[in-house]
Amino acid sequence: MKKSLLAIAVLAAALSFAAPITASAKDITLLNVSYDPTRELYQDFNAAFSKYWLAKTGDKVTVKASHGGSGKQARAIIDGLDADVATLALAYDVDQLHEKGKLIPKDWQKRLSHNSSPYTSTIVLLVRKGNPKGIKDWDDLVKPGISVITPNPKTSGGARWNYLAAWAFAQKKFGGDEAKTKEFVGKLLKNVPVLDTGARGSTTTFVERGIGDVLLAWENEAFLAQKELGVGKFEIIVPSLSILAEPPVTVVDKFAKKHGTEAVAKAYLDYLYTEEGQEIAAKNYYRPTLESVAKKYESQFPKVNLIKIDDAFGGWQKAQKTHFSDGGTFDQIYQK
Template sequence: MKITAKASRGLVAVSIASVLALSACSTNAAGDEGGDAETIDVNAFSVMEAANEPVFEDFKATDEGKDVEFATSYGASGDQSRAVEAGADADVVHYSLETDVTRLVGDGLVAEDWKDTPTKGIATSSVVVFVVRKGNPEGIETWDDLVKPGVEIITPNPGSSGSARWNILAAWAHIVGNGGSEDDAKGFLTKLLDNTIALPGSGREATTAFTDGSGDVLLSYENEAILAKQSGADVDYIVPPDTLLIQNPAAVTVDADETAQAFLEFITGPEAQADYAQSGFRPVVDGVEIEDVEGANDPSDPFPTPEKLFTIDDDFGGWGEAADKFFGDGEDGNPLGIITELQQDTGKVGEE
């Protein structure tokens, strides 16, 4: 799909694009010094790349993290999970969706009891927001504003990106969660897809497309919006009155050692959660001391509670039910998922 921009809109400074246009897959191997260093392979969805750096450094300062180095791979959540399924190295996996972890459970690569943790397997969280141009010239405030004629939307592709699936389900919940029928929700999603001008492969690629000048509004994680502002992008973001809680799972693989397990436990502790908060993620545990968050709408109160916050478990029956119902691919005689079918009907199936 060709990405278009309104004629009056210029490109964002190259320095901003270089910060946000992170590669779909990157690796930081252990250094040459310290031959006794242990390496933890972290395989994660794309938006974790910048957020993980301070977490890695803080873990290295612990007794368990002494002499530890990290090898990392980042990309679209579904693609990353499938790569591990196919044999890519991973000690710790951290994805956008629960289904990307359960895929590995089904292959015996992650233990079935991976959710038996104080956070039920969740390592980071956020909410779906609208990223808009500085000053919000289109007056985007609610979901209904997105389907007005002429509004140009960018959102990642649900076929590869976990971020996209959260975005689309948040739009669905806006209708059904406020008393509408499923037919009403299908009509709303059809209008939203009709206004969508690009479906990049990952949440990070979608952010880059938007900060490069395409579209009026980007559907995204709150933390991505905050990171964009921290990086100097000339954007604002709106937390809509009703939105969906995003919960990102993490687990160790069955062959990982006790150091990887210690790191997994560390990232849901207060120190790492405070680090993630500085990158715009909402803490998943209580008792986290959060300093002012640069880039947030209100740095001193960075994570306001929406008027209505939907959840995947309470409003969609969990990912085990929602994945097939909304995103099924029609294989093995199963019906297409609702969103998959709507994408085909509207011709909005991703990048050409």
């Protein structure tokens, strides 16, 4: 009696586990592997795209999402996490999909406009209400006694943008003196008590656990913290100089081909560039690239003096090699 009950229970479990697989066969499932702070953006966007695609083709698309530090996510795709589209924090991580995984062509970034970045962002400083430590610019972050929160550049895309923004500021301040720039960034890193693996982890450390005086954050993440987590608890400080962050998107050709989802995956990314897609991005505090939408949300985004990675660092490949690869400036500075 007991044995047969057990058998039924096991069978029931097995059936309930098998059922959704057969049911979803006629629906389309896309997997979007993304970086950390885009959770809210893609939650909204996926719902909008499903609706749009259903109306256009009659097919039901379910977009599954996976989020984490950008470098970590790229690594997972290379190891076999079969994403149809990758929407990561920076071009270098997407480059890896070509170099280490041979999953996409080398010229992937030319396939969509604006360097395949449908939205952009930048790095700002988030401080506690009233700015008790009087933080105005990057200069203030190296002062003794200031606790700075930023994630680990080895795993987080946001952290790499943070690091490069600080580097660019110091470079300008010291007129390109490399030793002094390094010393400046080193002092800044000395003020960092915890290096989380992703941008979201850092935001939680700063906002929820109350650690640190200033958070180096994606602009969208800073807005989210300020407007939706602790209304009136935080202030955004726009530094005198920051970096134009271009988080690129791509179809992961090899996996999409295998799933037979190339067309939907491409349409999914194209939809990011449409007016609807751009509106959703702007509402989630990403800077839209489409002129008309950018104008509409102009007042939302402060004017910042933005440098470009290609101009200041010679592109991501070079920046990664100089600063974040093993033995790069980050290792040299951080291990001291």
